Amino acid sequence: MHSEDWVSHFPGLHSLPDDILAALIASSRVVQLPAGTRIFGPGHAPDAFILMLRGTVRVQQVSDTGREIVLYRVSAGDSCALTTACLMGYDDYQAEALAETDVAAVAIPRATFDDIIARSPDFRRFVFTAFSRRVTDLFRVIEEVAFARIDVRLAQRLLERANTDGHIELTHQQLAAELGTAREVISRQLNEFQRRGWITTSRGAIDITQPEALRQLATAP
Amino acid sequence: MHSEDWVSHFPGLHSLPDDILAALIASSRVVQLPAGTRIFGPGHAPDAFILMLRGTVRVQQVSDTGREIVLYRVSAGDSCALTTACLMGYDDYQAEALAETDVAAVAIPRATFDDIIARSPDFRRFVFTAFSRRVTDLFRVIEEVAFARIDVRLAQRLLERANTDGHIELTHQQLAAELGTAREVISRQLNEFQRRGWITTSRGAIDITQPEALRQLATAP
DNA sequence: GGCCGTATGTGACCAAGTCACAGGGTTTGC
DNA sequence: GCAAACCCTGTGACTTGGTCACATACGGCC
Known part of the structure; x- marks a missing residue:
């Protein structure tokens, strides 16, 4: 991929004037990270504005008792809004971000970011729209x-993370970390779902056999 | 109060160049709202950037079952960062904001806000720092x-909301809404605190008699 | 005083989280 | 091929927190 090709991944950037686009492309660089990389964490404020090209990043919080909860995911076409906040607010993160897959991303240095924010209303809109979406997610x-x-939450999450065949490769522990609960709770709920014939389980994986039943529970009042 | 006096409430704005300050003051206006005013809510995106001069605004979320939880408070010297997000992202709120007391605030129209964001690095820093703080709060x-x-959460909240005499004028229901739990849960916890001699309760109010004990619980591992 | 709306108390029950531990697979190293 | 170590899952007993259904109790206000 040529370095400037990545712009096509971000519709919100198309309308930028040529000179601004050129500045953006000139000073940013594409970075590749292997799955499992810890991109930032408490005390590790990032120094660049990130645009995701490929892969997914999981942003999560870990409690002192070791329990975890997923706050949101950043995937191709997204920017990491919290990075933005902390980049601009010069504040540290309370959460950590992990590459769930191999990741390719554009890193825009702080100075360039600030410069383009100043120069382009469209870029401002792009950034703040992304930000707004994240805040909505947190709510x-x-x-x-x-x-x-x-x-209900487990049913939602199973549907969300299943592939088109209804297959999910996650352990009970990982599902617990998604929802911020305990492994035993997930095991029991999954047993109940299985007893009702909605899913089948195997070591490290789940298959949804009655997505409709799950969907109905997930959207229950 | 003269219209330009409010700038002194915001140390982050002092360093702005005179022309920008003048633009800010010229196009913004000071608004007064009585206690209880609903400032925004789902479907009611605000149309201005808000700087609080006096009073407090409570931002909360209400569930469909009627339970509530307080997300954060905006008080004198703060800006409403979520307003900012949604103002700039052109997105709707999922939460609602209520004036807890009589409120005075500066309203900066969207166009002015955007203009000044473009012109002043210091103003950008001011806005994003405020934003960053809110996100940290949400985390x-x-x-x-x-x-x-x-x-633990109740002990924290009691200490937080007590005046210097350790007096708190809140009903159990209101405390439940602070923490996103049920009234009965609060009643039982308060009874337990009272049984231990940490507080005394009366209708609609609580007095802390042993703040140290509460503090110890509030900071427990 | 009697009424009414709101605040609080309580018991029974259900949902969810914790703890301790038992097996059963998988992987690793020998 | 085997055993040890590790991870994944199952389970029972118990605690904490939330729900439901009421019962009182308090504070104004006629």
Whole structure:
């Protein structure tokens, strides 16, 4: 891929004037990271604005008791809005980001980012729209953790993370970390789903056999 | 108060060049709102960037079952960062904001805001720092809701919302809405605190008699 | 005083998280 | 090929937190 090709991944950037686009391309670079890389964490503020080209990054929080919860995912075409916040606010993260797959991303240095924010209304809109989406995500997480039943949340998550065949390669522990709960809770819920014939389970994987039943639970009042 | 006096409330704005300050002051206006005003809510995106001069605004989320949780408060000297996000991202809020007291605030129209963001690095820094703080707050809320015990959270909140005499004028229902839990849970915890001699309760109010004990619980591992 | 709306108390029950531990697969190293 | 180590899953007993259904109790206000 030529270095300037990545712009085509971000519709929000097409309308930028040529000179700004040129500045963006000239000073940014494409980085490749292997799956499992810790991209940032508490005390490790990033120094660049990130645009994802390929792969997914998981942003999660870890409690002192070792329990985890996934806050959101950043995938191709997204920017990491929290990076943006902390980049600009010069604040440290409370969360950590991990590459779930091999990742390719554009890194725009802080100075360039600030410069382009100043020069382009469209770039501002692009950044703040992404930001706004993330904040909405965080609100949804709070609402679900505070108010939603665990069976409903698990059903949602299973549907979300299944491939088109209804296959999910996650352990109970990993699902617990998605939802911020304990492994035993997931095991019991999955047993219940299986007892009802909605899924089948095997070591490290789950297959959805009745997606409709799960969907109905997931959208229950 | 003269219209330009409010700038002194925001140290982050002092360093702005005179022409930018003048633009800010010229196009913004000071608004007064009585306690109880609903400032924004789902479907009611605000149309201005808000700087708080006096009073407090509570930003909360309401579940469909009627339970509530406080996300954060905006008080004098703060900006409403979420307003900022949604203002710039042109997105709707999922939460609502209520004036807890009589409120005075500066409203900066969207166009002016965008203009000044473009012109002033210091203003950008001011806005994004505020934003960053809010995001950190949201992370803390998620962590607490997902992982912290309710007695610890209640102790924290009691200390937070007590005046210097250790007096708190909140009903059990209101405390439940602060923490996103049920009224009965708060009642039982308060009874337990009272049984231990840490607080005394009366209708609609609580007095802390042993702040140290509460503090110890609030900072427990 | 009697009424009414709101605040609080309580017991029974259900949902979810914790703890301790038991097996069963898989992988690793020999 | 085998054993040890590790990870994944199952399970029972228990604690904590949330729900439901009421019962009181308090504070204004006629």
